Amino acid sequence: MPAASADLASSIHSGDFAAVQNALLHLRPPEAAEAVATLPPADQAAAFRILPHRAAARVFEYLPPPDQKALTDALGRRDSAAVLNLVADDDRNRFLQELPEQETTEILALLTPEERAEATALLKYPPGVVGRLMTPHYVAVRENQTVGQVLDYVREHGKDSETLNVIYVIDEQGVLVDDIRIRELLVVALETKMSKLMDRRYVILHTMDRQEDALDLFRREDRSALPVVDDGGCIVGIVTVDDVLDVATETATREMQKFGGSETLDEPYMQVTLAHMIRKRAGWLIVLFLGEMLTATAMGFFEKEIARAVVLALFVPLIISSGGNSGSQGSTLVIRALAVGEVKLRDFWRVIRREVLVGLALGVILGAIGFLRISLWSAFSDIYGPHWLMVATTVAFALVGVVLWGTLVGCGLPFILRRLGFDPATSSAPFVATLVDVTGLIIYFSVGLVVLRGSVL
Amino acid sequence: MPAASADLASSIHSGDFAAVQNALLHLRPPEAAEAVATLPPADQAAAFRILPHRAAARVFEYLPPPDQKALTDALGRRDSAAVLNLVADDDRNRFLQELPEQETTEILALLTPEERAEATALLKYPPGVVGRLMTPHYVAVRENQTVGQVLDYVREHGKDSETLNVIYVIDEQGVLVDDIRIRELLVVALETKMSKLMDRRYVILHTMDRQEDALDLFRREDRSALPVVDDGGCIVGIVTVDDVLDVATETATREMQKFGGSETLDEPYMQVTLAHMIRKRAGWLIVLFLGEMLTATAMGFFEKEIARAVVLALFVPLIISSGGNSGSQGSTLVIRALAVGEVKLRDFWRVIRREVLVGLALGVILGAIGFLRISLWSAFSDIYGPHWLMVATTVAFALVGVVLWGTLVGCGLPFILRRLGFDPATSSAPFVATLVDVTGLIIYFSVGLVVLRGSVL
Numbered sequence: 001m002p003a004a005s006a007d008l009a010s011s012i013h014s015g016d017f018a019a020v021q022n023a024l025l026h027l028r029p030p031e032a033a034e035a036v037a038t039l040p041p042a043d044q045a046a047a048f049r050i051l052p053h054r055a056a057a058r059v060f061e062y063l064p065p066p067d068q069k070a071l072t073d074a075l076g077r078r079d080s081a082a083v084l085n086l087v088a089d090d091d092r093n094r095f096l097q098e099l100p101e102q103e104t105t106e107i108l109a110l111l112t113p114e115e116r117a118e119a120t121a122l123l124k125y126p127p128g129v130v131g132r133l134m135t136p137h138y139v140a141v142r143e144n145q146t147v148g149q150v151l152d153y154v155r156e157h158g159k160d161s162e163t164l165n166v167i168y169v170i171d172e173q174g175v176l177v178d179d180i181r182i183r184e185l186l187v188v189a190l191e192t193k194m195s196k197l198m199d200r201r202y203v204i205l206h207t208m209d210r211q212e213d214a215l216d217l218f219r220r221e222d223r224s225a226l227p228v229v230d231d232g233g234c235i236v237g238i239v240t241v242d243d244v245l246d247v248a249t250e251t252a253t254r255e256m257q258k259f260g261g262s263e264t265l266d267e268p269y270m271q272v273t274l275a276h277m278i279r280k281r282a283g284w285l286i287v288l289f290l291g292e293m294l295t296a297t298a299m300g301f302f303e304k305e306i307a308r309a310v311v312l313a314l315f316v317p318l319i320i321s322s323g324g325n326s327g328s329q330g331s332t333l334v335i336r337a338l339a340v341g342e343v344k345l346r347d348f349w350r351v352i353r354r355e356v357l358v359g360l361a362l363g364v365i366l367g368a369i370g371f372l373r374i375s376l377w378s379a380f381s382d383i384y385g386p387h388w389l390m391v392a393t394t395v396a397f398a399l400v401g402v403v404l405w406g407t408l409v410g411c412g413l414p415f416i417l418r419r420l421g422f423d424p425a426t427s428s429a430p431f432v433a434t435l436v437d438v439t440g441l442i443i444y445f446s447v448g449l450v451v452l453r454g455s456v457l
Numbered sequence: 458m459p460a461a462s463a464d465l466a467s468s469i470h471s472g473d474f475a476a477v478q479n480a481l482l483h484l485r486p487p488e489a490a491e492a493v494a495t496l497p498p499a500d501q502a503a504a505f506r507i508l509p510h511r512a513a514a515r516v517f518e519y520l521p522p523p524d525q526k527a528l529t530d531a532l533g534r535r536d537s538a539a540v541l542n543l544v545a546d547d548d549r550n551r552f553l554q555e556l557p558e559q560e561t562t563e564i565l566a567l568l569t570p571e572e573r574a575e576a577t578a579l580l581k582y583p584p585g586v587v588g589r590l591m592t593p594h595y596v597a598v599r600e601n602q603t604v605g606q607v608l609d610y611v612r613e614h615g616k617d618s619e620t621l622n623v624i625y626v627i628d629e630q631g632v633l634v635d636d637i638r639i640r641e642l643l644v645v646a647l648e649t650k651m652s653k654l655m656d657r658r659y660v661i662l663h664t665m666d667r668q669e670d671a672l673d674l675f676r677r678e679d680r681s682a683l684p685v686v687d688d689g690g691c692i693v694g695i696v697t698v699d700d701v702l703d704v705a706t707e708t709a710t711r712e713m714q715k716f717g718g719s720e721t722l723d724e725p726y727m728q729v730t731l732a733h734m735i736r737k738r739a740g741w742l743i744v745l746f747l748g749e750m751l752t753a754t755a756m757g758f759f760e761k762e763i764a765r766a767v768v769l770a771l772f773v774p775l776i777i778s779s780g781g782n783s784g785s786q787g788s789t790l791v792i793r794a795l796a797v798g799e800v801k802l803r804d805f806w807r808v809i810r811r812e813v814l815v816g817l818a819l820g821v822i823l824g825a826i827g828f829l830r831i832s833l834w835s836a837f838s839d840i841y842g843p844h845w846l847m848v849a850t851t852v853a854f855a856l857v858g859v860v861l862w863g864t865l866v867g868c869g870l871p872f873i874l875r876r877l878g879f880d881p882a883t884s885s886a887p888f889v890a891t892l893v894d895v896t897g898l899i900i901y902f903s904v905g906l907v908v909l910r911g912s913v914l
Binding site for chain 1: 611644678727742778798799
C-alpha cells in the first residue's frame with residue numbers, strides 16, 4: 001500500500017489528476033481509503049475533489065475518524081456536504097456526532113431534506129446509546145406472506161438494506177414478532193408461509209440501551225445484525241456488527257485510558273484542546289498526589305531512624321517501586337480476567353490463596369537478588385558501611401513483605417471495587433501503586449527497626 | 458437471568474430434572490449458556506446430561522472457554538465427545554486448541570471419523586493463524602451458472618453454511634475468482650449469469666495469515682465473512698466476524714497484560730499453573746527491579762546531602778511517584794492513540810510540543826499543591842525545620858521538572874519503540890515509571906543542591 005500512496009502523492013504534486021482518479025477508482029474503497037489516509041490533509045482534499053461524489057462517499061466511509069474530520073475541514077462545508085449526502089447513514093452519523101454542535105448544525109443544513117431528516121432522527125438520541133448506532137435500512141415483512149413474496153420484495157427493495165442476513169417479521173402495528181435468517185428462506189419451497197418458519201424467539205436492542213451492552217449482546221449471540229425497537233416494541237432500525245466492532249475499539253480505549261490513570265478523553269488525542277487535556281489529566285494526578293503525600297507523613301515517623309542510618313533511605317525507591325510493580329501486574333491480570341469472565345466474584349478466596357503463593361515466590365526472588373546486590377557491592381566498597389549484612393537482610397525481608405502485600409492489594413482490589421458496584425478498572429496501576437507505597441514504607445522501616453535495633457539504630 | 462439460574466440450581470438440587478430440561482429448552486442457546494455458566498461445575502454437568510445432545514451442543518457453543526473446559530472435565534470423555542460431535546466445527550476447534558495436546562488427542566479419538574477428519578484438518582495449522590479460525594462450511598459456485606441455478610443450489614446445500622451473506626465464485630481448479638454478496642443475487646432476474654455480477658475484486662485471507670491481521674482486515678473492510686485461500690489461491694474455508702470478535706477480545710487482553718508489566722499468560726487466569734504464573738510474572742519484575750537498583754546508586758551519590766538534610770529524604774517517594782504517574786498516564790494515551798491510528802509516527806514533534814505544555818501545566822499544579830502542603834504543615838508544627846520555605850521551594854521546582862520529564866518520556870517512548878520496530882505497548886506503566894524514577898531523583902537532588910546550598914547543605 002505504501003507504494004500506491006507514494007504514486008498517488010507524486011501524481012497529485014505533478015498535477016496528473018487523471019492518474020490520481022484512475023488509481024483511486026481502481027482500488028476497492030477500503031484500499032483507496034488507506035492510500036488516501038497516508039497523504040497530508042491538503043493532498044487528501046485534492047484527491048477527493050477529483051473523485052465522483054459517489055465514489056468519494058464510499059472512500060470516506062472507510063477513513064479513520066481523525067482523517068474524516070481533517071478532510072472535511074480541508075474540503076470546506078459545501079463539498080463536504082455533497083459527499084456526506086451520499087455516505088451511508090450510520091457512518092455519517094458516527095462522523096457527525098464527533099463534531100462540535102455548531103459544525104454539525106452547519107453541515108446538516110447543507111444536506112438534502114431527506115438525508116437531513118434521517119440524520120436528525122438518529123442524532124436526537126443521546127451519545128453512547130444504541131439509537132445513535134442504528135440504520136433505518138432493513139427489510140421487514142409480514143407473517144402471512146410466503147417466502148416467494150418475501151424474496152420478490154427483497155429483490156425490489158433490498159438494495160439499500162445494510163444486511164440481508166436477517167429478515168424481520170412485524171405485525172400490523174409494526175411491532176417486531178420474529179427475526180428469520182435469510183438462509184432459512186433460501187432452503188425452503190417458495191410457497192412456504194413465513195409463519196411456518198417463525199419460532200417467535202428473537203433478541204432485541206432498545207434505542208436507549210448503552211452501546212457497551214449492545215457489544216456484550218453481540219459477543220454473546222454471535223450475530224451479524226440485531227434489530228432495535230422503541231418503547232412500544234416497534235422496530236425502528238438495525239445495528240450491524242461492523243459498527244459494534246468500532247464500539248469494541250472505543251471501549252478498549254476507555255478501559256486502557258482509565259487503567260493508565262487518566263479520565264477517558266472521549267475525543268481523538270489530537271483533537272482534544274490543551275485546556276481540556278490538562279483538566280482531564282490533572283484530576284487523577286491530583287488525587288494520586290494527595291494520596292502520595294501520606295508517604296511524606298509515613299517517612300516523617302521514621303525521620304530519626306533515617307538520620308541515624310541514612311543508608312536506609314537509599315533503598316526507599318527500590319522498595320516502594322517493587323511493591324507498585326507487583327501490584328500493577330496483579331491488578332491488570334485480575335481486571336482483565338474479571339472483564340472477560342475467566343474469573344468470577346465467587347473466586348475471590350481462590351485467587352487470594354493463589355496470589356499468596358505467587359506473591360511470596362516473587363518476593364523471595366526479588367529479595368534474594370537485592371540481598372546479593374548489596375552483599376556484592378559491599379565486598380568491593382564501603383558504600384553501605386560496616387553493618388551492610390544487616391542492611392542487606394532488612395532490604396531482603398522488606399522486599400518479601402512489600403511484594404507479597406503489593407500482589408495481594410493489586411489482585412484483591414478489583415474484586416472489592418466490583419463488589420461495591422464500581423468499575424474494577426478503576427484500580428489502575430497508579431492507584432494501586434499509591435496505595436502500596438505508603439504501606440510499603442511502613443513495612444520497610446518496621447523490618448529495619450527489628451533487624452537494626454541495637455546495632456545501627 | 459440470575460432468577461433463571463437460581464431456579465435452575467434449585468430444580469437440579471431437588472432432582473426435578475424435567476423442570477431443568479424444560480427450562481433450558483425454552484431459553485435460546487445464548488441465554489441457556491448464560492444460565493448454565495452461573496452454576497457450579499458439578500451442576501453444569503448435571504444440566505448437560507439431561508439435554509438432548511443437539512441442544513447441549515448449541516448451548517456449549519455459547520459457554521465461555523473456562524466453563525467449556527470445566528464442563529468437559531466434569532462430563533467425562535465419552536459424554537463430552539457425544540456433545541462435541543455436534544458442536545459447530547469452528548467453535549469446537551477453538552475449544553480443542555486450548556486443551557493440552559494429550560487431552561485433544563483423546564477427545565479427537567472419540568469423535569466420529571468425519572468430524573475427526575474435519576477437526577484434524579484445521580488443527581494442523583499452528584496456533585494464532587487464520588487456518589485455525591476458519592470453517593469449511595461455505596457456498597462456492599461457478600461463474601457460468603445463472604442466479605436461479607445458484608439459488609437452487611443454495612436451497613439444497615446452504616443449510617450448513619456459516620453465512621449466506623456472501624457466495625464465492627471459483628474456477629475449474631477451485632481457485633477463488635470473486636465474492637458476490639447474496640443481496641446482489643436477490644435483486645436481479647433469476648436468469649442473470651453470475652459472470653454478469655462479477656467485478657473480480659475481492660478480499661482474501663491466507664491460511665497462514667496472523668489472526669491479528671485478520672482482525673485488522675475485518676475492521677477495515679466492514680465484512681461479516683472473508684474467504685481463506687491456500688498457497689494456490691484455492692478457497693479452503695471462510696472466517697466469520699463473530700470468531701474475529703473473540704480474537705479482538707484476546708488481543709485486548711494481551712495488550713492490557715503487557716501494559717500492566719507482565720508477559721502475556723496465553724491461558725485463562727485460573728488455568729495457568731502456579732509455576733508457569735510465577736515464571737511469566739517474575740521475568741519483567743526482575744528486569745524492572747534491576748533497573749530500579751539504579752535508584753539506590755543515584756541516591757548513593759547524594760548520601761552526604763541526605764545525611765545533612767534528612768528532610769529531603771521524606772519527599773523522595775512523593776517526587777518519584779509523581780513522575781511515574783504522569784509518565785504512565787502519558788504513555789497510555791499515546792500507545793492507544795497509535796494503536797487506533799489517531800496519531801501517526803509523523804506526528805511525533807506535534808505530540809511533543811503539546812506535551813511540553815501539558816507537562817508544564819500539570820507540574821505547576823502539583824508543585825503548587827506541594828508547596829502549599831509543606832507551608833501549611835510548617836505553620837502548625839516544626840516537622841520540616843527552620844528552613845521549611847527552602848524545602849518547599851525545592852519540592853515545588855523539583856515537581857515541575859519531574860512531572861514534565863515524566864510526561865515527555867511517557868509520551869515519547871511509544872513513538873521511539875514503534876520507530877525501532879518494537880511494540881509501543883512495551884513502554885508499560887511500570888517500565889516508564891522505572892525509567893523516570895532514576896532521572897527523577899537526579900532532578901530532585903540537583904534542584905535541592907541549588908536551592909539549599911549555603912543554608913542547609
